[in-house]
Amino acid sequence: MxxxxxxxxxxxxxxxxxxxxxxxxxxxxxxxxxxxxxxxxxxxxxxxxxxxxxxxxxxxxxxxxxxxxxxxxxxxxxxxxxxxxxxxDLSGSVRGPLSVGCLSTFAQVVLPGLRRSFMDQHSDVRISQVEADQSELFSLLRQAKIDLALTYDLDLPRDLQFIPILTLPPVVALGETHPLAHLSAVSIQELAPHPMILLDLPHSADYFLSFFVNANLKANIAERTRDMAVMRGLVANGFGYSIVNVRPLNDLAPDGKPLRFIPLTGDQRAMKMGLLMGAGTDRTQLHKAFITHTQNWIGEQTNRLFGI
Structure with missing residues (x-):
């Protein structure tokens, strides 16, 4: 039987x-x-x-x-x-499940809207999402637990392929009472003496601290957190400044206190946001459609989501 x-x-x-x-x-x-x-x-x-x-x-x-x-x-x-x-692929249809990973620092800003817009156009697609740090995304891709990941071009391994979509320069987050909050832009030299709230995620922390190392300076790290919302709350309440590449959609901390985001001057490397996937893997009709849609959607939403 x-x-x-x-x-x-x-x-x-x-x-x-x-x-x-x-x-x-x-x-x-x-x-x-x-x-x-x-x-x-x-x-x-x-x-x-x-x-x-x-x-x-x-x-x-x-x-x-x-x-x-x-x-x-x-x-x-x-x-x-x-x-x-x-x-x-044989039928030319876009259908089936798709698992998308996203860097946790900007997942809440980008991924829900991207999912909604893609699924509205392709009703036979089911998207699941995973938020993770950079190291976790590498592991998930290698284990085929996710199909693609939306992330930065940060310490990318050679066995994965990256498609850049958007360039995001670093900006400084400050509370409204911070001594530097009145400036229109700020340098690493001006920041160095002040307490820093470090977004302490794998790869990201080294990226932010490299600004100081390259200037032969040492960051004055007062607090470390892996949570963007906690970082914004600490900054707004006067515990220090922070550096980010994606600013929130409004200039308020989770507790409603105001924040300022100003450019970081100098020759600091900008992050490139894009899609990461296994190198040399065959792309299905679904993958191709999602890549194209993501490129177009982020391009259309750049000013609203990222203020650039």
């Missing part, structure tokens, strides 16, 4: 195996926990093996059979995705 498991059940099985819990898998595939649990139980019944050991309040651990089947399930899902992509 033929097996009657489904690709959806395999997807749930793989998600649980990767996340280590029903709740984690539910978040990963955006499906309710009961549906995940039911799908895995049905797959176990159909295959006639126990795939996971359930630990009370400690998640799930794959059994020996589960570990062996997990690799094969991932391979089946990749082959099914390739078949879907080939069908889409």
């Amino acid at each position: 033929p097996l009657r498991y489904t690709l959806r059940q395999l997807e749930y099985f793989v998600a649980v195996g990767e996340a280590g819990s029903i709740a984690g898998a539910s978040h990963q595939v955006n499906v309710s926990s009961p549906s995940i649990s039911s799908g895995v139980s049905q797959l176990e019944e159909e295959l006639g093996v126990k795939l996971f050991v359930r630990h009370h309040a400690q998640g799930l651990t794959p059994t020996l059979a589960g570990r062996k089947l997990l690799d094969h399930a991932q391979m089946v899902l990749r082959q099914a995705a390739a078949l879907r992509d080939l069908a889409g």
Whole structure:
């Protein structure tokens, strides 16, 4: 009698195996926990093996059979995705799932609107998003957990391909009472003595600090944070200045206090925002459409989103 498991059940099985819990898998595939649990139980019944050991309040651990089947399930899902992509290319249609990563520092500004505009034009596309730092995006792309990533040209490895879209020079964020807030532009030399709120993300922190190193200066780091909103709150409340490449859509911190954003003078390297993907990989009709749409949409939204 033929097996009657489904690709959806395999997807749930793989998600649980990767996340280590029903709740984690539910978040990963955006499906309710009961549906995940039911799908895995049905797959176990159909295959006639126990795939996971359930630990009370400690998640799930794959059994020996589960570990062996997990690799094969991932391979089946990749082959099914390739078949879907080939069908889409042959028909000339733009359809299917697309997983997009985005650098966490500007994901909230760019990604929701970009997703909405693309899906409004292509109703057969389902986009999921992941926000991560630069190192995490590299890892996700290499593991094929995301299809593309919207990020900066910052310490890019050679095995990934980058398509630049927009150049973003660094700007300085200041509270309205900061001693330098009255200036129309500010230099690294003027900033150096003042307390700095460093956006302390992998690769990004080294980029910002390189401005001081190149000028034979040392930044006066008073606070470190990985959260853009926290950084803006600290700056607005007088704890120091910060340096960013993407300014928020309004000049207010999360608590409503005002901020000023002024240009950083000197020969500082600007960031290029663009799309990052595996080098040399075949681009499906869906990928090509998303790349073109992203280039056009960011070009149209440059002034509104980035003030340039």
